[in-house]
Amino acid sequence: MSDCKLETKTFFQAIENEALIGSRCLNCGHISLPQRYICSRCHSNQAERLEFAGTGKLAAYTVIYVPATDMVKAGYDSKNPYMVGIVTLDEGPRISAQILDMDLSDPAKIQIGTPLKMTVIERGAEGQTKKFLAFKPLE
Amino acid sequence: MTAKKLARGVAVAGVGMSKFGVFPDKSSRDLFVEAYQELRSTVEKGLPPKDIEAFYLGNFSADQFEKQGHLAPIVASWIGLSPVASARMEDACASGSVALRQAILAISSGLYDVVLVGGLEKMTDLPIAAVTDALASAADTMFEIPAGFTFPGFYAAMATAYMDKYQADPEAFLRVGIKNHENGALNDKAQFNQTIKDVMAGKIAKAEQKGLPVPAWESEMDFMRDPKANPMIAWPLRLFDCSPVSDGAAAVLLVSEDVVSKYTDHPIYIAGIGQASDGALAERDSLSEVPSAAKAAAQAYEMAGITAADIDFAEVHDCFTIAEIMASEDLGFFPRGEGWKAAMEGKTSRVGEHPINTSGGLKAKGHPVGASGVAQVVEVWKQLQGTAGARQLPGSLRYALTHNVGGTGQTTVVHIFEKRS
Numbered sequence: 001m002s003d004c005k006l007e008t009k010t011f012f013q014a015i016e017n018e019a020l021i022g023s024r025c026l027n028c029g030h031i032s033l034p035q036r037y038i039c040s041r042c043h044s045n046q047a048e049r050l051e052f053a054g055t056g057k058l059a060a061y062t063v064i065y066v067p068a069t070d071m072v073k074a075g076y077d078s079k080n081p082y083m084v085g086i087v088t089l090d091e092g093p094r095i096s097a098q099i100l101d102m103d104l105s106d107p108a109k110i111q112i113g114t115p116l117k118m119t120v121i122e123r124g125a126e127g128q129t130k131k132f133l134a135f136k137p138l139e
Numbered sequence: 140m141t142a143k144k145l146a147r148g149v150a151v152a153g154v155g156m157s158k159f160g161v162f163p164d165k166s167s168r169d170l171f172v173e174a175y176q177e178l179r180s181t182v183e184k185g186l187p188p189k190d191i192e193a194f195y196l197g198n199f200s201a202d203q204f205e206k207q208g209h210l211a212p213i214v215a216s217w218i219g220l221s222p223v224a225s226a227r228m229e230d231a232c233a234s235g236s237v238a239l240r241q242a243i244l245a246i247s248s249g250l251y252d253v254v255l256v257g258g259l260e261k262m263t264d265l266p267i268a269a270v271t272d273a274l275a276s277a278a279d280t281m282f283e284i285p286a287g288f289t290f291p292g293f294y295a296a297m298a299t300a301y302m303d304k305y306q307a308d309p310e311a312f313l314r315v316g317i318k319n320h321e322n323g324a325l326n327d328k329a330q331f332n333q334t335i336k337d338v339m340a341g342k343i344a345k346a347e348q349k350g351l352p353v354p355a356w357e358s359e360m361d362f363m364r365d366p367k368a369n370p371m372i373a374w375p376l377r378l379f380d381c382s383p384v385s386d387g388a389a390a391v392l393l394v395s396e397d398v399v400s401k402y403t404d405h406p407i408y409i410a411g412i413g414q415a416s417d418g419a420l421a422e423r424d425s426l427s428e429v430p431s432a433a434k435a436a437a438q439a440y441e442m443a444g445i446t447a448a449d450i451d452f453a454e455v456h457d458c459f460t461i462a463e464i465m466a467s468e469d470l471g472f473f474p475r476g477e478g479w480k481a482a483m484e485g486k487t488s489r490v491g492e493h494p495i496n497t498s499g500g501l502k503a504k505g506h507p508v509g510a511s512g513v514a515q516v517v518e519v520w521k522q523l524q525g526t527a528g529a530r531q532l533p534g535s536l537r538y539a540l541t542h543n544v545g546g547t548g549q550t551t552v553v554h555i556f557e558k559r560s
Binding site: 033059060068070072096098108 | 283284374419
């Protein structure tokens, strides 16, 4: 197995540094997001860490009016909904993330295919905030 | 390569279910007692309890909902089955069908002849936010939930991908809800045995009683589009697009073909089985379908030696209305992109060409998650035996299909049942 560090926690350490990482199979070139020690295409265990450019396009989305507990704690509710989506990165893989800075007044008007770029959002109790992956319009 | 077959035939010899709903005074054990007692009454020639050799229980998370792990031997003891082998199966909302499948495999292997399958969930003891968090644990809690996804949110995102790909009208989702409530109104076990018209009449009567302004809905669609009556949960899905939080239990008796005549002269045979898995939603090639469902269905059709056209009716996993539409395509009833039109045109109603969810589905019957896959078999049994009452499908019925999904399709289990004349 390659000695490159690909444990799940490295993904979250990268987010703290505002970077989005995955892995590239050294045998077949397949890109995995989140990163994998074992390639899902060719099953090789030789992989290297890859940092994504952080740009992509909106593939699917929703605006959530009834949030789960953590998002209620972050201040969201039916009057202050938030958007979450699945983003197809320019390198190919997709990932789930909160989508910021979009007009949520009429969700029907949000366009699949909207160009996006990576950012982070801090959530959590005061003094214990963590950075989470997010995207915003590329402009 | 020849199609895979079960090594030995397996048949359903009896079924039962509790009423689905909200039961603050009943524990999960009480609910299972109800289901088991009904099952015993449906075994034509009787079921001596000592004949039961093993118990497979589908249950998603009594640990979270009731602070009770190790549920299978406890329930087995509660109905007098100790010391038979008892095991709990967990694959989120597909737990019930996974338990059924494992029991089928155990009988076909030759190990057992008579196995009791249960499905059980008691969800309403917790506050709703805690229920939402418990259900969220069926998703990828490292990479999906921190993004802000909820389960309605996942299916809503799939709905936007579906609408974008096929220019689908979200009114089709509301049509699924109206249809499933119409079926649920004819099912006395359903949590909501009310049509949408009944719901509207109830709200109008309440407003009149309280002297409040009376809503001026002119049609069911009017009601379904009213943001006060049917609020948005996760755009484009509204309250009536979502299955409820429920308590309930279901039970199925499976027997080998070698002993079936001891129990019934009218068995329902297992004709085909399929199961497939997948990764998190974002990792799939397509977001407008459920790939594991199509794979599980292909396995089941191949084993049964039939195609989607041969299925007389299906119970599918309509945890959200869009899920029923995607399932109608994943299972091959309609071509890709046509499922929403079929829903609009009534093709999945009891008198349509592909009746879906005659029981009311998860939407109206209720969705005690671990019980749902087993309760689907209860409806299959009733329809194939001709005992479904006011919702009985017309004509002679031979093949039925159940489709039970865990999470957003990390697991899908498909079973095909056959009534042999």
